Amino acid sequence: MVREEDILQKLESHQLRKTAFRKEVLELFMASEGEALSNQELESQLDNPDRITLYRTLKAFEDKGLIHLAADSGGISRYALCLADCTTHAHHDQHAHFQCRTCGKTICLEGEVVIRAQAPAGYKVERENLTLEGLCDECI
């Protein structure tokens, strides 16, 4: 269960207006901690789902450092709550994700992630994007 108090606090600390829609969306994210949610998954759980408003809400949340995008090899966008203290245009969370090839469930992997890959000489690597694919505990 998510306390309304925490929802409001989170919206305020990220300079987002406390509207009914945003409270509802943020609650969904906070309730499914560590799991990345797609637009469809979110829409299906909203009282009054409007895909355009959701689109802008997610953009605002991402912009203000509340959620981050989890890349999907299939092209589906999924968002998850930022674990670190991210702010506007300053996302600090750099972690891998796991995605189940059967149910699509996508989770953030907080644990140690070591990546060693060399780009050609003259190239500058700024970010690393790692996704593990396989079967989740329920689909195994």
Added chain:
Amino acid sequence: MVREEDILQKLESHQLRKTAFRKEVLELFMASEGEALSNQELESQLDNPDRITLYRTLKAFEDKGLIHLAADSGGISRYALCLADCTTHAHHDQHAHFQCRTCGKTICLEGEVVIRAQAPAGYKVERENLTLEGLCDECI
């Protein structure tokens, strides 16, 4: 320069008919060795670009183990020639990719790639997908 002989040989060894369209597409891939190409980039270089035919051609190439998809964090699909000897429904190439955040140039990284990331207990990891993002040598 790509020899027509090599193009035809590659199509035949992967059980693909040697049509004008496919020869042209394959030549583009072979000419830009190691670089992943988007549909747009391919279309702009084709004599008679038809997006549907290109779509089906890429699907056939991928299916027959000629090319592989390079995930794009932005949702754009890019394909590159398979380096390993991949066959129908059997892609062996497991390598990282680099993508330039400015020009979009995407290349396959053949070099050693070491990934260490833990999925939760009870999860089964089957594949690892790593993309490095940054600036290429021309955009630096």
Added chain:
DNA sequence: TTCCAAATGCAACGCCGTTGCAATAATTTT
């Protein structure tokens, strides 16, 4: 050369990201 299976090119559908705009709601100011 004849025939069959596959590939092509075109129309068409649907999904989704994106933008504009007027109505509505949240926050700030008086």
Added chain:
DNA sequence: AAAATTATTGCAACGGCGTTGCATTTGGAA
């Protein structure tokens, strides 16, 4: 507390692109 200001919402609408169906054309085998 009311008015003013500013942001958000919901709707219409456009465009790109993945996808499929179908008639026509082409490649490869007989």
